[in-house]
Amino acid sequence: MKAIWNGAIGFGLVNIPVKIYSATETTKLDLDMLDKSDFSNIKFKRVNESTGKEVKWENIVKGYLMDDKYIVLDEEDYEAASPEKTKILSIDQFVKEAEVDSVYFENPYYLEPQKNGESAYRLLLKALQETEMAGIGTFVLRDSEAIGMIRPYKDILVLNRLRFDQEIRDYKDLKIPAAKAPKPAELKMAVSLIKQLSQDFDPAMYKDTYSDELMKIIRKKAKGKSIKTKKAEPAKEGKVIDLMAQLKASLQSPKSKSAS
Numbered sequence: 001m002k003a004i005w006n007g008a009i010g011f012g013l014v015n016i017p018v019k020i021y022s023a024t025e026t027t028k029l030d031l032d033m034l035d036k037s038d039f040s041n042i043k044f045k046r047v048n049e050s051t052g053k054e055v056k057w058e059n060i061v062k063g064y065l066m067d068d069k070y071i072v073l074d075e076e077d078y079e080a081a082s083p084e085k086t087k088i089l090s091i092d093q094f095v096k097e098a099e100v101d102s103v104y105f106e107n108p109y110y111l112e113p114q115k116n117g118e119s120a121y122r123l124l125l126k127a128l129q130e131t132e133m134a135g136i137g138t139f140v141l142r143d144s145e146a147i148g149m150i151r152p153y154k155d156i157l158v159l160n161r162l163r164f165d166q167e168i169r170d171y172k173d174l175k176i177p178a179a180k181a182p183k184p185a186e187l188k189m190a191v192s193l194i195k196q197l198s199q200d201f202d203p204a205m206y207k208d209t210y211s212d213e214l215m216k217i218i219r220k221k222a223k224g225k226s227i228k229t230k231k232a233e234p235a236k237e238g239k240v241i242d243l244m245a246q247l248k249a250s251l252q253s254p255k256s257k258s259a260s
Helices: 075-081 118-131 184-196 210-222 243-252 254-259
Strands: 005-011 014-022 062-066 069-073 088-096 105-113 133-141 144-153 156-162
Touching: 005 118, 005 133, 014 118, 088 144, 105 118, 105 144, 118 133, 118 144, 118 156, 184 243
Parallel strands: 005 088
Antiparallel strands: 005 014, 014 105, 062 069, 088 133, 105 156, 133 144, 144 156
16 A cells, blocks of 8 residues: 555644555456557547647646636645645544534545554544544645544544535435325335344445456457347336335345345
8 A cells, every 4th residue: 555645643732643545446447448440549639729739738727717718827826725734634523423424425544653653543543432433623635625534443543534515515406205204004114124124234245246247258258259238127117006015015025034
Protein backbone atom coordinates (compact mmCIF):
# COMPACT_ATOMS: atom_id res chain seq x y z
CA MET A 1 0.00 0.00 0.00
CA LYS A 2 1.05 3.58 -0.63
CA ALA A 3 0.09 6.28 1.88
CA ILE A 4 -1.98 9.12 0.41
CA TRP A 5 -1.81 11.40 3.48
CA ASN A 6 0.72 11.87 6.21
CA GLY A 7 -0.16 13.87 9.31
CA ALA A 8 -1.78 13.55 12.72
CA ILE A 9 -5.14 13.15 14.42
CA GLY A 10 -5.90 15.97 16.86
CA PHE A 11 -7.65 14.35 19.84
CA GLY A 12 -8.07 17.09 22.47
CA LEU A 13 -4.48 18.05 23.33
CA VAL A 14 -3.24 14.67 22.10
CA ASN A 15 -1.69 14.37 18.63
CA ILE A 16 -1.58 10.93 17.04
CA PRO A 17 0.79 10.80 14.03
CA VAL A 18 -0.82 8.64 11.34
CA LYS A 19 -0.71 7.71 7.68
CA ILE A 20 -3.84 7.28 5.55
CA TYR A 21 -4.18 4.44 3.05
CA SER A 22 -7.05 3.78 0.66
CA ALA A 23 -9.10 0.87 2.00
CA THR A 24 -10.63 -0.11 -1.35
CA GLU A 25 -9.49 -1.07 -4.84
CA THR A 26 -11.27 -1.62 -8.12
CA THR A 27 -11.83 -5.12 -9.47
CA LYS A 28 -12.78 -3.96 -12.96
CA LEU A 29 -10.64 -5.00 -15.94
CA ASP A 30 -8.49 -2.36 -17.60
CA LEU A 31 -9.77 -2.31 -21.19
CA ASP A 32 -8.25 -0.24 -24.00
CA MET A 33 -10.26 1.65 -26.63
CA LEU A 34 -9.36 0.43 -30.13
CA ASP A 35 -10.12 1.31 -33.73
CA LYS A 36 -12.58 -1.29 -35.01
CA SER A 37 -10.84 -1.55 -38.39
CA ASP A 38 -7.30 -2.48 -37.27
CA PHE A 39 -7.39 -2.57 -33.44
CA SER A 40 -5.02 0.39 -33.10
CA ASN A 41 -5.15 2.26 -29.80
CA ILE A 42 -7.35 5.34 -29.67
CA LYS A 43 -5.61 8.47 -28.41
CA PHE A 44 -7.45 11.55 -27.22
CA LYS A 45 -6.32 15.01 -28.23
CA ARG A 46 -7.10 18.42 -26.77
CA VAL A 47 -8.48 20.27 -29.77
CA ASN A 48 -9.42 23.94 -30.19
CA GLU A 49 -13.15 24.01 -31.00
CA SER A 50 -12.75 26.95 -33.41
CA THR A 51 -9.58 25.99 -35.30
CA GLY A 52 -9.66 22.20 -34.96
CA LYS A 53 -5.95 22.29 -34.05
CA GLU A 54 -4.42 20.41 -31.11
CA VAL A 55 -3.56 22.56 -28.07
CA LYS A 56 -0.51 21.92 -25.89
CA TRP A 57 -0.97 21.46 -22.15
CA GLU A 58 0.99 24.65 -21.35
CA ASN A 59 -1.50 26.69 -23.41
CA ILE A 60 -4.61 25.39 -21.65
CA VAL A 61 -6.32 27.44 -18.93
CA LYS A 62 -9.55 26.89 -17.01
CA GLY A 63 -12.48 29.28 -16.83
CA TYR A 64 -16.02 29.67 -15.52
CA LEU A 65 -18.79 30.76 -17.91
CA MET A 66 -20.64 33.72 -16.41
CA ASP A 67 -23.05 35.93 -18.38
CA ASP A 68 -21.81 34.46 -21.69
CA LYS A 69 -18.22 35.36 -20.81
CA TYR A 70 -15.43 33.15 -19.48
CA ILE A 71 -13.73 34.22 -16.25
CA VAL A 72 -10.26 32.64 -16.48
CA LEU A 73 -8.65 31.40 -13.26
CA ASP A 74 -4.93 31.17 -12.52
CA GLU A 75 -2.87 29.39 -9.86
CA GLU A 76 -3.12 32.33 -7.44
CA ASP A 77 -6.93 32.14 -7.57
CA TYR A 78 -6.90 28.44 -6.68
CA GLU A 79 -4.42 29.13 -3.89
CA ALA A 80 -6.60 31.91 -2.46
CA ALA A 81 -9.67 29.64 -2.42
CA SER A 82 -7.87 26.61 -0.97
CA PRO A 83 -8.31 25.84 2.73
CA GLU A 84 -5.41 26.53 5.07
CA LYS A 85 -2.97 23.72 4.49
CA THR A 86 -2.57 21.60 7.58
CA LYS A 87 -1.47 18.09 8.42
CA ILE A 88 -3.86 17.81 11.37
CA LEU A 89 -7.16 15.94 11.27
CA SER A 90 -8.80 17.68 14.20
CA ILE A 91 -11.66 15.79 15.86
CA ASP A 92 -14.30 18.43 16.60
CA GLN A 93 -16.99 16.20 18.11
CA PHE A 94 -17.89 12.63 18.98
CA VAL A 95 -21.21 11.18 17.84
CA LYS A 96 -23.04 7.86 17.82
CA GLU A 97 -22.07 6.16 14.57
CA ALA A 98 -25.71 5.27 13.92
CA GLU A 99 -26.54 9.00 13.81
CA VAL A 100 -24.51 9.45 10.62
CA ASP A 101 -26.71 8.38 7.71
CA SER A 102 -25.00 6.25 5.07
CA VAL A 103 -26.01 8.77 2.38
CA TYR A 104 -23.09 10.89 3.65
CA PHE A 105 -20.49 8.12 3.32
CA GLU A 106 -17.85 8.42 0.61
CA ASN A 107 -14.53 6.56 0.64
CA PRO A 108 -13.05 4.51 3.50
CA TYR A 109 -9.37 4.78 4.45
CA TYR A 110 -7.17 2.81 6.84
CA LEU A 111 -5.29 4.71 9.54
CA GLU A 112 -1.83 3.49 10.48
CA PRO A 113 0.03 4.89 13.51
CA GLN A 114 3.44 6.33 12.89
CA LYS A 115 6.45 6.13 15.20
CA ASN A 116 5.71 7.35 18.74
CA GLY A 117 1.97 7.36 18.00
CA GLU A 118 1.21 3.70 18.76
CA SER A 119 0.08 4.17 22.37
CA ALA A 120 -2.23 7.12 21.61
CA TYR A 121 -3.60 5.24 18.59
CA ARG A 122 -4.51 2.22 20.72
CA LEU A 123 -5.99 4.51 23.37
CA LEU A 124 -8.33 6.22 20.89
CA LEU A 125 -9.27 2.88 19.32
CA LYS A 126 -10.15 1.33 22.69
CA ALA A 127 -12.03 4.43 23.88
CA LEU A 128 -14.17 4.50 20.72
CA GLN A 129 -14.89 0.78 21.07
CA GLU A 130 -15.96 1.19 24.70
CA THR A 131 -18.17 4.23 24.08
CA GLU A 132 -19.46 3.03 20.67
CA MET A 133 -18.79 6.53 19.38
CA ALA A 134 -17.11 7.95 16.27
CA GLY A 135 -14.99 11.09 15.92
CA ILE A 136 -15.96 13.75 13.36
CA GLY A 137 -13.48 16.31 12.08
CA THR A 138 -12.05 18.05 9.04
CA PHE A 139 -8.78 17.64 7.17
CA VAL A 140 -7.18 18.76 3.92
CA LEU A 141 -6.71 16.09 1.26
CA ARG A 142 -5.22 17.04 -2.12
CA ASP A 143 -5.81 20.77 -1.54
CA SER A 144 -9.51 20.24 -0.71
CA GLU A 145 -11.16 20.37 2.69
CA ALA A 146 -12.92 17.16 3.64
CA ILE A 147 -15.01 15.84 6.51
CA GLY A 148 -13.92 12.59 8.08
CA MET A 149 -15.42 10.13 10.56
CA ILE A 150 -12.92 8.07 12.57
CA ARG A 151 -14.30 4.82 13.93
CA PRO A 152 -13.12 1.36 14.96
CA TYR A 153 -13.00 -1.31 12.25
CA LYS A 154 -12.08 -4.72 13.64
CA ASP A 155 -8.74 -4.04 15.37
CA ILE A 156 -7.76 -0.78 13.63
CA LEU A 157 -9.04 2.76 13.14
CA VAL A 158 -10.70 3.58 9.84
CA LEU A 159 -11.48 7.00 8.39
CA ASN A 160 -14.65 7.41 6.36
CA ARG A 161 -14.65 10.49 4.18
CA LEU A 162 -18.08 12.14 4.38
CA ARG A 163 -20.00 14.28 1.91
CA PHE A 164 -20.82 17.85 2.86
CA ASP A 165 -24.50 18.49 3.57
CA GLN A 166 -24.88 20.76 0.53
CA GLU A 167 -23.77 17.87 -1.70
CA ILE A 168 -26.89 15.87 -0.80
CA ARG A 169 -29.70 16.56 -3.27
CA ASP A 170 -33.18 17.50 -2.11
CA TYR A 171 -35.62 14.70 -2.83
CA LYS A 172 -38.77 16.88 -2.70
CA ASP A 173 -39.16 16.73 -6.50
CA LEU A 174 -39.48 12.94 -6.49
CA LYS A 175 -42.94 11.51 -7.05
CA ILE A 176 -43.41 9.75 -3.73
CA PRO A 177 -46.88 8.35 -2.96
CA ALA A 178 -48.94 10.32 -0.47
CA ALA A 179 -48.60 9.18 3.12
CA LYS A 180 -51.11 6.41 3.68
CA ALA A 181 -50.89 3.83 6.42
CA PRO A 182 -50.58 0.24 5.14
CA LYS A 183 -53.21 -2.31 6.07
CA PRO A 184 -52.43 -3.90 9.47
CA ALA A 185 -52.49 -7.44 8.05
CA GLU A 186 -50.09 -6.50 5.23
CA LEU A 187 -47.75 -4.75 7.67
CA LYS A 188 -47.74 -7.78 9.98
CA MET A 189 -46.94 -10.06 7.04
CA ALA A 190 -44.14 -7.74 5.82
CA VAL A 191 -42.61 -7.63 9.32
CA SER A 192 -42.75 -11.45 9.45
CA LEU A 193 -40.97 -11.64 6.09
CA ILE A 194 -38.23 -9.27 7.30
CA LYS A 195 -37.73 -11.30 10.48
CA GLN A 196 -37.65 -14.53 8.48
CA LEU A 197 -34.92 -13.15 6.21
CA SER A 198 -32.95 -11.56 9.08
CA GLN A 199 -29.40 -12.78 9.72
CA ASP A 200 -25.96 -11.43 10.59
CA PHE A 201 -24.43 -9.39 7.81
CA ASP A 202 -21.68 -11.26 5.99
CA PRO A 203 -20.08 -9.09 3.25
CA ALA A 204 -18.14 -12.12 1.95
CA MET A 205 -21.35 -13.66 0.60
CA TYR A 206 -21.64 -10.89 -2.00
CA LYS A 207 -19.16 -11.10 -4.87
CA ASP A 208 -18.64 -8.86 -7.89
CA THR A 209 -18.36 -11.59 -10.54
CA TYR A 210 -18.55 -9.37 -13.63
CA SER A 211 -14.78 -9.06 -14.18
CA ASP A 212 -14.26 -12.80 -13.61
CA GLU A 213 -17.01 -13.67 -16.10
CA LEU A 214 -15.62 -11.16 -18.59
CA MET A 215 -12.15 -12.70 -18.28
CA LYS A 216 -13.62 -16.15 -18.97
CA ILE A 217 -15.19 -14.76 -22.14
CA ILE A 218 -11.86 -13.15 -23.14
CA ARG A 219 -10.06 -16.49 -22.74
CA LYS A 220 -12.75 -18.30 -24.75
CA LYS A 221 -12.58 -15.75 -27.55
CA ALA A 222 -8.79 -16.03 -27.54
CA LYS A 223 -9.24 -19.74 -28.28
CA GLY A 224 -11.75 -18.99 -31.05
CA LYS A 225 -14.78 -20.25 -29.13
CA SER A 226 -18.24 -18.74 -29.62
CA ILE A 227 -20.01 -16.92 -26.80
CA LYS A 228 -23.62 -17.41 -25.77
CA THR A 229 -25.36 -14.23 -24.70
CA LYS A 230 -27.70 -14.08 -21.74
CA LYS A 231 -31.13 -12.55 -22.14
CA ALA A 232 -32.21 -10.15 -19.42
CA GLU A 233 -35.52 -10.86 -17.77
CA PRO A 234 -38.09 -8.20 -18.65
CA ALA A 235 -39.29 -6.00 -15.82
CA LYS A 236 -42.72 -6.83 -14.53
CA GLU A 237 -45.23 -4.12 -15.25
CA GLY A 238 -48.66 -3.29 -13.96
CA LYS A 239 -49.97 -2.57 -10.47
CA VAL A 240 -49.99 -5.09 -7.65
CA ILE A 241 -53.37 -6.78 -7.53
CA ASP A 242 -53.03 -8.80 -4.34
CA LEU A 243 -50.24 -7.66 -2.04
CA MET A 244 -51.18 -10.16 0.67
CA ALA A 245 -50.88 -13.04 -1.78
CA GLN A 246 -47.39 -11.90 -2.80
CA LEU A 247 -46.31 -11.58 0.84
CA LYS A 248 -47.62 -15.05 1.66
CA ALA A 249 -45.83 -16.49 -1.37
CA SER A 250 -42.64 -14.74 -0.30
CA LEU A 251 -42.84 -16.28 3.16
CA GLN A 252 -43.24 -19.74 1.61
CA SER A 253 -40.36 -19.35 -0.86
CA PRO A 254 -37.30 -21.62 -0.43
CA LYS A 255 -35.02 -18.58 -0.02
CA SER A 256 -37.06 -17.26 2.93
CA LYS A 257 -37.20 -20.68 4.58
CA SER A 258 -33.45 -21.27 4.24
CA ALA A 259 -32.68 -17.83 5.71
CA SER A 260 -34.76 -18.54 8.77
